[in-house]
Amino acid sequence: MGNEVYPIKDKRDFNKIKRQLHGRNRLLLTLGTAFGLRISDLLTLKVGDLRGKDALTLTESKRKKKRTITFSKSVKKEIAILSGKDSDYIFASRKGDRPISRVQAYRILNDAVASAGLTDKLGTIGTHSLRKTFGYRLYENGVNITRIMTILAHSSERETLKYIGVTADEISEAYESIEV
Numbered sequence: 001m002g003n004e005v006y007p008i009k010d011k012r013d014f015n016k017i018k019r020q021l022h023g024r025n026r027l028l029l030t031l032g033t034a035f036g037l038r039i040s041d042l043l044t045l046k047v048g049d050l051r052g053k054d055a056l057t058l059t060e061s062k063r064k065k066k067r068t069i070t071f072s073k074s075v076k077k078e079i080a081i082l083s084g085k086d087s088d089y090i091f092a093s094r095k096g097d098r099p100i101s102r103v104q105a106y107r108i109l110n111d112a113v114a115s116a117g118l119t120d121k122l123g124t125i126g127t128h129s130l131r132k133t134f135g136y137r138l139y140e141n142g143v144n145i146t147r148i149m150t151i152l153a154h155s156s157e158r159e160t161l162k163y164i165g166v167t168a169d170e171i172s173e174a175y176e177s178i179e180v
Helices: 011-020 023-035 039-043 073-079 102-115 128-140 145-152 157-163 168-176
Strands: 055-059 066-070
Touching: 011 023, 011 102, 023 039, 023 073, 023 102, 023 128, 039 102, 039 128, 128 145, 128 157, 145 157
Parallel strands: none
Antiparallel strands: 055 066
């Protein structure tokens, strides 16, 4: 799992993967790409953190910074299906009162990629692909790179572009598309 992983850039590929997942496994993909959290923060979410709310406020484990994430309509729709007690982990392990491991999350995602027939096209998808896909979607939707850099806590625009997989070719294509 030490290989570099990439964002899921093609929305059709993303939807093929999503169709392979159900219940909380589907929620793993959806929330991972909608929130842009590191997997360590995503896996520790509990039902009560999301159910009946419009936003999530948490302190990120790596940076120790407080972050508030406002839910989109599609996220609200996805979290409406949550069941269980508020104190239950959303991504609960079958092995007791704890969340699934990073390794299990990795397996869930890669099994879905394989079932969707996308292993050859996408290669290895890691848990970090979810966060990278979040950043790429923001970029694709026209969010300023400086804002994305701030959200992801990067130190430079160059670092953020590399992180979300924006290549020199994509930048050239963007310039070529401008007609004046």
